[in-house]
Amino acid sequence: DFILKFRPENGMNESTGFIKGDGGKFTTIHTVDIDGVPAGKCTVRVLWGGPEGTTYPQEYAPLIKSYGFESSGLPLEITKKNMNLKIDFPDGNG
Numbered sequence: 001d002f003i004l005k006f007r008p009e010n011g012m013n014e015s016t017g018f019i020k021g022d023g024g025k026f027t028t029i030h031t032v033d034i035d036g037v038p039a040g041k042c043t044v045r046v047l048w049g050g051p052e053g054t055t056y057p058q059e060y061a062p063l064i065k066s067y068g069f070e071s072s073g074l075p076l077e078i079t080k081k082n083m084n085l086k087i088d089f090p091d092g093n094g
Helices: 058-067
Strands: 002-008 015-019 026-031 040-048 074-078
Touching: 002 026, 040 058
Parallel strands: none
Antiparallel strands: 002 015, 002 040, 015 026, 040 074
């Protein structure tokens, strides 16, 4: 499983997305009582969220290298609350 971190440019709290299953669908949490990602510009990064002591499958190495926490991430603008947000990671095989 992978985790998406949405860091807003405006200094608000990060939102966290939890990817479940092979389809790449995810749900996000902004704060304890708010779901989703707030509107505005943000940077998205990908984190391996599998069981402790495991590593991501090697076919995801380009995605982690391009959009992991040691990268500059993927700039993204959320224009409105969207329950069906689709994110394409260019050249990251994501």
